[in-house]
Amino acid sequence: MTQDAKTINITLKVWRQKGPGVKGKLETYQVNNISTHMSFLEMLDVVNEDLAVNGKEPIEFDNDCREGICGMCGAVVNGAAHGPGKGMTLCQLHMRKFQNGDTIVVEPWRARAFPIVKDLIVDRSALDRIIQAGGYVSINAGGAPDGNAVPIPQEIAEKAMDAAACIGCGACVAACPNASAMLFVSAKVSQLALLPQGKPEAAKRALTMLRQMDDCGFGNCSNERECEAVCPKEISITNIARLNREYLKAGFFSEFK
């Protein structure tokens, strides 16, 4: 089933920025003989080797697992977070998605809450701060219960698992016209709110996580649905509706202020 490898030549325009707060710009690189079997990150490796050999600074980009599970990689490629291709991270994107002669523009996630560290690397610690604000269970859950002692319907478990698929890459923020983190927050709130272990703290969690999101300087959700369209884990905006419900319920009907 393997496709025949081809090689393509592309024009790469990459955002280069020396550090936080300094002016950056798109640099153009002519990249030749790229195998279509390469992943996007392998293509960047080839470019970087060339830059290093010529005594130039390589392009900095985040990555770790290179198999779509860690959430480290990500860049906006031709206006799409994680590039063309549905339900995949940048490390899973292959060069066969591109044609010979294509111009490819690569930019970092852009949001006030994600300051640029260098080139394509942004500081996503705002997402960690949101988790720290309530994305956990702190009740004493005791020892491991017997199997099926806590009945959870299959459909509910599935929904929680779908939400838990979020790898926290930040593509939703990058793709949102308002740089909102609602899809991320909604996944993190949902995975716990759906399950018995998460329910006792659901109200407080919805309030503290949402307030932390606002404080970090993310935008407001306008239901544009761009986040859902680019999410590598295809997390649905029905989670955002659940977050809205959880938040409004907590704000109006719980004892938490």
Next chain:
Amino acid sequence: MNWLFRTLGASIGKKLMMALTGLSFIGFLLAHLAGNLTIYGGNDLFNAYAEHLHALGPVLTVMEWGLLTLAMVHVITGLTLFYQNLQARPSRYQVTKWNGGRTAGSATMPYTGIIILAFVVIHLFNFHFVNKEGTTIFQIVTETFANPLYVMMYAAAMVIVGLHVSHGFWSLFQTVGANHPKYMPAIQILGLFLSLVLGMGFGFIPVYLSFMA
């Protein structure tokens, strides 16, 4: 009461206010459209409708002030959201693309909103803050739409309203947390239907009157 302001002041709280006021406007527009359809009955029917409406007296005044309050909330909150959302991305992308989520309606909400606001002011000066001595509302309306500029402006404004509602209607359900695979498709279809009804229903009236003139 502090908790109330805290709840409403957060991003989802502001969105709730947009959703509830927006839904009220859609209700108002439907009632307004139903009333306006009497204009197809001609001079007498339309004037009779207006007379009945104004016979409500203080009830009408309360409704007018209520509508004004809702409008202030919707406009001030909407502009705040617009401003905050621009702030949230200080440096823009060099290449932007719609990846399948946005629609013409969703991408233009603040702009269509501002145009609607401008239109409402003009509309009130056309038909509300006018001297109605020795004339009838039917006459005022038909005289206004004898001018093709007004016909075009009103018809265009109604297309804009339709665009705003095409996103606004389903969006308000999502905002209050009502998104379920069972009924969301129906809400989305109803939203498109409503935006067509409002856009064409209102928009055709000035066109019709200009042909009658």
